[in-house]
Amino acid sequence: DAKTTQPTSMDCAEGRAANLPCNHSTISGNEYVYWYRQIHSQGPQYIIHGLKNNETNEMASLIITEDRKSSTLILPHATLRDTAVYYCIVRPPLARGKLIFGQGTTLQVKP
Amino acid sequence: DTGVSQNPRHKITKRGQNVTFRCDPISEHNRLYWYRQTLGQGPEFLTYFQNEAQLEKSRLLSDRFSAERPKGSFSTLEIQRTEQGDSAMYLCASSYDRGNAEAFFGQGTRLTVV
Numbered sequence: 001d002a003k004t005t006q007p008t009s010m011d012c013a014e015g016r017a018a019n020l021p022c023n024h025s026t027i028s029g030n031e032y033v034y035w036y037r038q039i040h041s042q043g044p045q046y047i048i049h050g051l052k053n054n055e056t057n058e059m060a061s062l063i064i065t066e067d068r069k070s071s072t073l074i075l076p077h078a079t080l081r082d083t084a085v086y087y088c089i090v091r092p093p094l095a096r097g098k099l100i101f102g103q104g105t106t107l108q109v110k111p
Numbered sequence: 112d113t114g115v116s117q118n119p120r121h122k123i124t125k126r127g128q129n130v131t132f133r134c135d136p137i138s139e140h141n142r143l144y145w146y147r148q149t150l151g152q153g154p155e156f157l158t159y160f161q162n163e164a165q166l167e168k169s170r171l172l173s174d175r176f177s178a179e180r181p182k183g184s185f186s187t188l189e190i191q192r193t194e195q196g197d198s199a200m201y202l203c204a205s206s207y208d209r210g211n212a213e214a215f216f217g218q219g220t221r222l223t224v225v
Binding site for chain 1: 115142144146152153154155156159161166167202204206211212213214215216217218219
């Protein structure tokens with residue numbers, strides 16, 4: 001299974017963009033990159049996923065490098081409610097949707 | 112609310128007792144997953160259903176654990192003879208039966224074994 005590496009923690013000022021990096025240098029060509037977040041004491045929340053192209057939805061943007069070895073999740077205008085643990089997950093082929101979570105990045109948005 | 116629903120939200124039980132949790136997935140979703148999460152760790156996969164068929168079980172799922180999805184709708188996770196090490200958040204998720212379909216999680220059941 002492709003492994004992901006994320007910083008343990010990051011801070012961001014409220015109203016600024018939060019850029020969360022993820023390294024997945026062993027990713028295979030057919031593996032998707034998923035991002036989930038987990039606010040304290042709640043279940044994980046799906047944010048976005050992508051294969052090769054950059055993706056954007058109402059929550060965030062996902063930038064995947066051309067070689068696909070790394071990606072960045074961008075929250076364009078972070079709010080205090082975005083404080084959470086953010087998980088970058090590479091989904092193995094034939095995983096039938098199973099997600100392998102790492103430790104994630106704890107993002108603290110500060111006023 | 113049409114999201115994934117889990118009951119109960121909290122459960123405190125004495126060591127050695129049996130407990131059962133229920134998960135109601137999003138109604139159109141064929142896939143259903145159970146995960147376990149201990150403090151400070153990311154969720155760990157336990158088992159997966161496609162409709163009523165249990166297609167994959169993690170090695171974490173000891174013989175004291177059993178999961179069912181009898182009619183391909185709701186699912187139950189039972190833990191027999193609970194141990195203190197079973198204390199964790201038990202999460203359920205569901206998704207469409209489609210290669211890259213995203214999974215949606217419930218709020219979880221927090222189990223405390225005393």
